[in-house]
Amino acid sequence: MAYQRDSVLFFPPMPRSYKKHIAFQVIGAAVVIFVWYNLNGGFIPKFMLPRMPYFSFGSEIGCLVSFNVESDASRIQWARAVNSKKSVTDTMTNPAVHMVGGDIILRGHGTKFQTLEPVMARPPQTDSDITFKEWLEVAATGSKGIKIHLHSMESVEISLQILKEFNEQKPIKFPVWVHADVLQGPHGGKPVIDFERFFKTLMRLFPKCTLSLGWTTGTHTDLSQSAYTWDMVWDMLNLIQAHEEELTDHLIVFQARLSLIHNSVPQLKWLADNTHHSSVMVWHEDGDITPNEDVMYTAYRFPPHLIYYDLNHERLQRLLSEYRHRSSEKVHELVLRRDEVMFKPQGWLKMGFHRQKNSILASTEAIILVNPIVHIVSKSKYLPTSEVYIQGRVTFFNRKHREIDSHRTGLNIYVRPTEYTMFDSIVGIRCFIGAGGELEVTGSNLPSKIPSFRKTARMTPTHANCYRFRITDERTHLSFAVKALHDCTMLESVEPDEELVAILSVELPKGLEGDKQHPFILRMEDNNREGLIDELSIKHKV
CATH class of the missing domain: 2.60.120.200 (Jelly Rolls)
Incomplete structure (x- = not known):
């Protein structure tokens, strides 16, 4: 009990047993905190933390966060097929570009002169004036993100090992997308990338990235009845769900060709709805004839943060920029008709x-x-x-x-x-x-x-x-x-x-x-x- 002595509040000394009791409580609390921290990897348990890989700040960082585009993925600008010394140098000085895309093959791809050196080229090309390692040295000098498209199974491990070593020497702080076509798509041939081998290698060498997956595609004189079928998107979902534990915090992007979108939006939207942390990338192939309304169909059906566009086409890009948030004005009348029968x-x-x-x-x-x-x-x-x-x-x-x-x-x-x-x-x-x-x-x-x-x-x-x-x-x-x-x-x-x-x-x-x-x-x-x-x-x- 405290009492007054000479106008000063005075506390008598504590008994020794009481001090020991306090000391044991402090030590016990410290032990509990230590165990708690180590078991949970922090003071807040992992299961209570939202699984939002968008807020990572390494090579797995999401584009929307990295480039601060206000949750509108259509504002991300892409430079495609940046596969030469000149193109990568020019792209890095272009302020309009956010993401730099390059294609990887082994030098001499598909010939008897094929080597084990990854270079930047897209089949049917077999060589390039820049290696993947040299390309990385240039592409990683700025604040742009990169996307690499692997075109052969032989190039997967070698390329990812180079990427891993580069990241160890200079940690990457911008988005990295690793893409492969792993399933057969509309009019496409059999994929050259085996998903299981590709995925295991990626998880072993460079797991901190955005996983980008697609289907092989081809052209046809009449695309009016072509589509990414329900079986195709279901097969893709099965691939993802077979590895859902490893992909718990991964960003995933499914890539679809714009000329095949007309009959495919329900399937792609269903796939995205059933896959955690997933988005869709719509890309336009040079030479493909695509009605304006097909671009607007995707913009109308997908929320802005769930769909990227790599159009490489001035008319389509201008249309998207102007009508992205007023897409209902430009869609086909049957798109609006479908709204009336949507499943709830x-x-x-x-x-x-x-x-x-x-x-x-x-x-x-x-x-x-x-x-x-x-x-x-x-x-x-x-x-x-x-x-x-x-x-x-x-x-x-x-x-x-x-x-x-x-x-x-x-x-x-x-x-x-x-x-x-x-x-x-x-x-x-x-x-x-x-x-x-x-x-x-x-x-x-x-x-x-x-x-x-x-x-x-x-x-x-x-x-x-x-x-x-x-x-x-x-x-x-x-x-x-x-x-x-x-x-x-x-x-x-x-x-x-x-x-x-x-x-x-x-x-x-x-x-x-x-x-x-x-x-x-x-x-x-x-x-x-x-x-x-x-x-x-x-x-x-x-």
Whole structure:
């Protein structure tokens, strides 16, 4: 206890035991802090830190941060094919350029004179007046970022080793992109870069970079039906997800050719939506004929921070600069039409085995159901009436290379469900679209007091294996309209076709009427196909 002595506040000395107690507490706290810091790599646990590689400040730094372009990737300017001494010197003095791109081959590429020295050139060229090492010495003298495109498997390890050694001597503080075409794309040949070997080498030698991946492409006299298909982007997603632990904090960019964009935006947007920290780069090949509206389509559909442009074309660049944030004024009318049928993931709930990896791959562009043990349920509910219906399209994929099981392999759409927590015991009316064209309406796990009913039909499937459907629950009977479509990929497929005609009209037995509101449910029946569903919506007739 403190007391006053000669107008001074005086504290008596502490007992020895109390001092020892305080000392032990201080030492204990220090030990706890030491252990905590070492286990978590800092005072704040890693799991509490946002995984935002955009705020790194080495060679993995994001372009948006490095060049301070206010989250608008279209403002990043590129210099492409900077593969000579003169071009790299000129580019480094050009204040308009942010990123310098170069192509790497081994000297004598593809000839009997091929060496182990990486030089800057693009096939079919076989040599250059500048080596990759010399190119780095010049390209790294300023504040611009670099992007290297590797064109042969033999050049990967040698080039990345040079990059690693350069970074060790003089740490890189600007963005570095490492690009390879790792999958076969529209009209493209078989890729020369094996993704697994490329990725393992990159992670071993120079992991701190932006990983840039693309598809091989080619030209064709008519590109109106060409696209980066759903299978192509799905294959790319599989590559990324096979290494998702290693790529947790990596920036990833998918590169797509502008002349092939017209029918590919939904697929590319779906890929970006399902890949963490990913963006899309649209590049224009010299000589490609591309309508203005295709540039605007990408600008309209992608947020500004998620899409880069390497156009190398004055007209297209001027159009992008002027209309990037007013792109709706310049898009094709079918792009705006597609807005009316966009899938809304926020309107649906995932149910079943929630931890089943990739059981649902959702985006505003489409949702893919890959496993019957998971289903989706609409958040909005309805009363049976002719004024409400569900509509959409389903495309079946055979990525597991399995035979279909007739009247079993396909998509279930459940109407008027009452129990739906377990995937294998959904109670309601089951409307089935089979991958082989089978259609069926029947009861699903209904109480025994309700008479059984079943009505079937069949239609001839098309090569697209795609169906448009509409189901109207009219209280006393159910109307099931389905049409086999010849295309579900082209932008033009969004055009409304003739009125869907009900193929099955089913009188419903007594005991099902009820006055309760019900959701809609979608679920795959088995594992033999994957179902991609787009243009899915619940409509109210006007």
